[in-house]
Amino acid sequence: MSTLIVPAPLDPHVHLRDLAWAHKGTFASETAAALAGGYWAVLDMPNTPPPTIDPAALETKLAALTAGAVCDWGVYFGASQDDNTACYPQVAGRVCGLKMYNNATTGTLLLADQPTREAHFRAWPAGRVIAVHAEDQTVADILALVRRYRKHTHFCHISMAEEIALLRAAKAEGLPVSVGVTPHHLFLTERDVITLGALGRMKPELKTAADQAALWDALADGTVDVVESDHAPHTLAEKENDPPPSGVPGLETTVPLLLTAVREGRLSLERAIALVATNPRRIFGLQAPPETYTEIDPDVSYVIARQALFTACGWSPFEGMRVWGRVRRVVVRGQTAFEDGQVRVAPGFGRNLFAEGV
Ligand code: NCD
Ligand code: ZN
Numbered sequence: 603m604s605t606l607i608v609p610a611p612l613d614p615h616v617h618l619r620d621l622a623w624a625h626k627g628t629f630a631s632e633t634a635a636a637l638a639g640g641y642w643a644v645l646d647m648p649n650t651p652p653p654t655i656d657p658a659a660l661e662t663k664l665a666a667l668t669a670g671a672v673c674d675w676g677v678y679f680g681a682s683q684d685d686n687t688a689c690y691p692q693v694a695g696r697v698c699g700l701k702m703y704n705n706a707t708t709g710t711l712l713l714a715d716q717p718t719r720e721a722h723f724r725a726w727p728a729g730r731v732i733a734v735h736a737e738d739q740t741v742a743d744i745l746a747l748v749r750r751y752r753k754h755t756h757f758c759h760i761s762m763a764e765e766i767a768l769l770r771a772a773k774a775e776g777l778p779v780s781v782g783v784t785p786h787h788l789f790l791t792e793r794d795v796i797t798l799g800a801l802g803r804m805k806p807e808l809k810t811a812a813d814q815a816a817l818w819d820a821l822a823d824g825t826v827d828v829v830e831s832d833h834a835p836h837t838l839a840e841k842e843n844d845p846p847p848s849g850v851p852g853l854e855t856t857v858p859l860l861l862t863a864v865r866e867g868r869l870s871l872e873r874a875i876a877l878v879a880t881n882p883r884r885i886f887g888l889q890a891p892p893e894t895y896t897e898i899d900p901d902v903s904y905v906i907a908r909q910a911l912f913t914a915c916g917w918s919p920f921e922g923m924r925v926w927g928r929v930r931r932v933v934v935r936g937q938t939a940f941e942d943g944q945v946r947v948a949p950g951f952g953r954n955l956f957a958e959g960v
Contacts, residue, residue: 605930606861606898608875610642610890612882614698615733615758615782615830616853617708618644619914620666622651627835627914629670630949632853635833635912636673637940639854640896640929643673643955644833645698645886648680649709655682657689660696664954671952672945674934676886678733680711683718687725698886698956699731699756704740707805708834708848716743723747731756731886737806741765745772745779754778756885759832761787761806763816770825780885782828783817785856786919788863794919800846801919804834821869821877827885829877831856835915851913855920861900861927888955893936902928912945 613636619627627635636644646667648654654663654677667675676698679690690700702722703711713719726732733756736744741757745768748755757769760783772779786804791811795802802808820826834849841847857878863869883890903926908917932940939947 606900606927608640608879608896608898610883610894611640611857611879611896612643612645612886612888613639613641613831613833613853613856613878614645614756614828614882614886616644616646616833617650617835617849618646619650619835620670621663626837626840629667630672631912631914632833632835633671633673633675633952634945635851635853637932637945638912638929640857640898640932641673641853642890642894642896642932642934643675644853645676645678648678648701649703649707649711651709653680653682653709653711654678655680655686655711657693660693664696667952668950668954670949672939672947672949673952674955675952676954676956681713681722682711683713685721687721690725690727694727694730696956697730699733700726701733701735703735704744705735705737705805707735719744720747723751723753726753728753733758735759735805738762738765741768745777748772748777748779752778754780754885756780756782758782758830759784759787759806760826761809761817762813766816766820766825770820773825780827780881781820781825782830783821783826784830784832785852785859786850787814788817788821788829789859790919798919800841801850801917803846803848804832804850805848818868821873826877827881829856829860830882833913835913837915838917850919851911851915851917854911854913855906855918855925857898857929858925858927859920861898862925865900865926891935894934896929896933897931899928899930900926902926904928
């Protein structure tokens with residue numbers, strides 16, 4: 603096959619770190635990882651300290667990203683247990699959406715009770731996405747709010763067969779929902795934790811082979827809209843703690859893993875492109891800028907190795923796996939941003955995709 607061209611791939615779920623967690627990664631290092639992974643743009647989650655839950659923290663993050671990013675970007679605002687809904691009208695136009703953490707994970711953001719979740723659902727302006735971390739029974743709890751408020755809700759990193767069944771039914775009912783799954787839940791199971799140890803620990807945790815099979819079925823039938831990396835770097839030293847922090851990097855391995863599945867006949871090329879580019883752009887209301895695309899050589903294979911990674915954490919749960927599909931070049935707005943293993947643009951090249959208001 604000749605060169606594969608993918609228009610403007612977007613990863614809508616990354617934790618770029620920086621700020622108080624710059625030792626795990628910086629806006630410059632992790633957006634370089636995004637380019638190396640073939641992405642035009644990324645959407646950054648609000649749980650890194652200081653959490654993006656008030657206008658001052660948002661300004662701090664926007665300024666630092668504006669200075670440091672080498673790919674295009676957007677940021678989520680975070681729903682806080684201490685009611686921060688009063689600032690929603692003021693901030694919504696400058697962010698890609700609201701993130702609600704409804705089950706425990708890294709950081710301090712957790713909405714544990716249904717009345718608090720409902721207050722955030724009610725307050726968030728309808729023009730921007732609500733992205734939710736919801737596992738197990740919490741998926742049903744959130745669907746009850748979607749049914750009441752009819753606001754577009756993206757279910758992040760869905761990992762279980764039962765959750766897929768609930769969301770397939772929600773789509774059949776006509777609810778405004780979209781579904782993301784991660785490459786680690788697609789390509790790893792709980793059995794891999796035996797060998798990976800802490801490097802196989804993330805939220806949601808790796809699941810059974812039956813859950814994994816349900817995710818692949820849902821990829822094929824369109825229940826799943828997006829493959830999102832949930833790129834969440836932690837240092838190797840931190841991963842040696844007991845318990846280790848949850849999260850794994852993924853920006854540089856998602857596209858090659860999916861193209862490997864295409865090569866093995868597990869997924870069509872059309873679906874793969876929809877999952878990493880067309881669908882995430884549609885869900886977040888983004889147009890691909892002119893002359894923005896990624897060139898991939900689908901016939902080059904290589905073994906994932908930590909030495910080759912741009913992410914500052916310097917490891918991958920997929921190390922040692924052979925993948926097909928080498929990212930050759932990322933062109934952003936007519937400019938070569940990445941080519942043959944090198945970032946070709948300076949920090950600050952990346953633009954905020956949500957700077958213009960709702
Ligand atoms: C994420 C992190 O480390 O920020 N961790 C994870 O295990 N996925 C937080 C999250 O997305 O839940
Ligand atoms: Zn996440």
